[in-house]
Amino acid sequence: MNTTSSTKQDILHCLLKQGRSPAQDIAEILGISPQAVRRHLKDLEEEHLIEYETTQMGVGRPQLLYRVSPSGREQLRHLQQLQEGATPNGFAVELLGAVAATVSPEQMQDILQKAWQQKALDYRKQLGNGPLGDRLAQLVKLRYAEGYMAEYYPVTDAENPNAYLFTEYNCAISSVAQTFPTICEHELEMFAIALEHCQVKRTHWMVDGEHRCGYLISPIN
Known part of the structure; x- marks a missing residue:
């Protein structure tokens, strides 16, 4: 391009x-x-x-x-990672492939889950304990720096007062996820841990063929 x-x-x-x-x-x-x-x-x-x-x-x-197109998504992801100084995924795929070749599928699943849990705790420390809107604004910055095109906005829904929709339009780890698709399954868990006292529900998922990943995030009173 x-x-x-x-x-x-x-x-x-x-x-x-x-x-x-x-x-x-x-x-x-x-x-x-x-x-x-x-x-x-x-x-x-x-x-x-x-x-x-x-x-x-x-x-x-x-x-x-x-x-x-898929090539266009990859191009955008690559450009954003270059702009933000994010780490390319090539080595991560090779490293995970080497680990997967030496451990059982169950052990590999445990490794991936522990990695997401640690990532969630790192996010939680950086997000702090302020109002939900402030924490989501900070989460958008963190995810954007990692190569995700993220945004959030309040939901005008009587059934979900004070809720927000957090959306990501690309996947910064797409090459990793293609090789290890179970990685995507842990993202919901990661956000739930990172955003204390909140309920997180998946509303959209690229894995299901949608053009974005979305999460409805509501404070738990």
Whole structure:
């Protein structure tokens, strides 16, 4: 990808958050002309960073819905890790592979779980004991520094007062997770430990084919 094109990166980030969108919606979100968006989409498609599907929405011509391709996700993840100085995952995959070759599957599962538990305790120390919104703001910073595109916002739901939705649109350890998919299963447990006195429920999961991972986080009174 031509990294000098901030507009292309903006389009990729927009699609990463939206999941899939037509060119017109991207133009409205970014505040640029649909013609300019379509030119960039054509370039991104040629670079294999996006893909599209055709759908019929009402009468008229079929509409093209664009989404970030697996190569595009990997490119964004790599760029963010470079910007944030995050550690590449190649050595982690090799190290875990060497460990997996010398221990039983049960022992490997225990190792991964203990690693997530330690990560959760490290997060807890850095998040402190302030209001939930403040802790989530700090968690977003920590995760972003690790290569995740994360955000949070309050939930306007009478059934979940004072709750927040914490969302991640990419996976900073995707290469590790592809080799050791059980790693993803521990993320819910990790956030529950890191955010004391909170209930954490998974709402979206990339493993299930969704374009993001999401967690509903509610304080326990």
